[in-house]
Amino acid sequence: MASSEVDQKFLGKLAKNVEATNPLLASMLFKILGLSISLAEQLVKAKKQRRPDPVRSPESLELIFHIIWLSREGLVMLQQYVIPMVGNYPELKVLAYKLQASFFHIFVLFHNDPPVSTMGIATPDLAAGMASPGFPPFAPSRTEKGKGLAIEDGWNSSQGSIQPTHPLEGGPVGAPPGLAPPGSAVYLPARFLKEPKNFLPEAHQYFREAVALADQYLWGSHSLRLSVKTEYAAFMYDCLHDAEGSRRLAKDTIAEVYEATEGMDDDMFTDACELVTVLGRMMKRGLGSSNTLRNKGPIISSPPPTAPPAVAVPPPGMENPI
Known part of the structure; x- marks a missing residue:
């Protein structure tokens, strides 16, 4: 992101x-x-x-x-x-x-x-x-026609002119809009x-x-290009719910990386390797049955070991009959 x-x-x-x-x-x-x-x-x-x-x-x-x-x-x-x-x-x-x-x-x-x-x-x-559940209702400031913001109940209207004329004027900058100040339960x-x-x-x-x-503008293994394709694949899966399209994009992007012939510095190479790893996981995302088998162990079980074939033992005195 x-x-x-x-x-x-x-x-x-x-x-x-x-x-x-x-x-x-x-x-x-x-x-x-x-x-x-x-x-x-x-x-x-x-x-x-x-x-x-x-x-x-x-x-x-x-x-x-x-x-x-x-x-x-x-x-x-x-x-x-x-x-x-x-x-x-x-x-x-x-x-x-x-x-x-x-x-x-x-x-x-x-x-x-x-x-x-x-x-x-x-x-x-x-x-x-x-x-919202657990929060009190938000009460917007009361207004009166032609008079702007109404004075809230309990507000001292006899304050001097150098002091704020209403509770929203002056004072320290508060939290961003929509975020309650520390210790407040109003959202x-x-x-x-x-x-x-x-x-x-x-x-x-x-x-x-x-x-x-x-x-x-960018070659196939450029880490910024891989970043674009990686997030697009995630967007397709999580938001568009197009699992097949997401897996196909991840697969095609990895192929472009291996086909690229341009060089890169060590830092970009490290980032490209990490993003290819993420894309590799995205190729298998949503394939529940195969992933389950892969997580539990090998898909094809190894055959049980068989006993070695019996070897005939010659009687005593006949170890070298010739």
């Missing part, structure tokens, strides 16, 4: 390469790199909760809200500041379009409507003010972070664009 180690390596390397000629682009790439590192930690935690209880814990909801928020912010930086400036950098262009698909991949997993994964959540409608719905919808068609289109660019 947008948190893969290969993508992070290229984000750092390409940001350093363009820093002298395009400081703004480099700055945005470094920011996306920092966001990606934080996102990686959250995704690891979320994958451990792949089959959660029907009623999520407050910690689980906060984790998913954080993932949605990080992905939304990363996508904004990517689409507004990075993609418009990548025309002259082939590797960076592939990476930018791959990250765009990755962020949408996260939206599909965690925030799609209708849900396509057990990792997602169904949060209440913000306008309806309904509450806004994920709809407040990003409107849920069916992200599948858009995500699929972005993956196809990233794959086309990788095929155009």
Whole structure:
């Protein structure tokens, strides 16, 4: 995903390469790199909760809200500041379009409507003010026509002009929208972070664009190209539920690696080997019966050992009859 180690390596390397000629682009790439590192930690935690209880814990909801928020912010930086400036950098262009698909991949997993994964959540409608299980309903600020925000009950209206005029003005910066401050049990719905919808068609289109660019600019064993194909295969399996297509893509990608004749440095070679290993597992993903046999032992059992043939023993005195 947008948190893969290969993508992070290229984000750092390409940001350093363009820093002298395009400081703004480099700055945005470094920011996306920092966001990606934080996102990686959250995704690891979320994958451990792949089959959660029907009623999520407050910690689980906060984790998913954080993932949605990080992905939304990363996508904004990517689409507004990075993609418009990548025309002259082939590797960076592939990476930018791959990250765009990755962020949408996260939206599909965690925030799609209708849900396509057990990792997602169904949060209440913000306008309806309904509450998630275990949380009180969210009460939006009261408004009066022509008067803006109404003063909350108990608020001292006699405060001086240098003090905040309502509870939302001034003071330290709080948690990101949708995330409760430490010790608070109030959560806004994920709809407040990003409107849920069916992200599948858009995500699929972005993956196809990233794959086309990788095929155009990068050779078969390039680790960034393998990163694009690996996540696309995962997206096909987890989100499109196209197991056969995912296995076929993994198999074809491995074949492209072995057919490639271009050289690579040691670091890229190590990354390519790791990704080929992942693709090899994806080739067998979903083949339950054969995998079960393989896990339990060899598919074909060895025949039981047979006793050696009997050897005739000559009587005493006849050991050498000739």
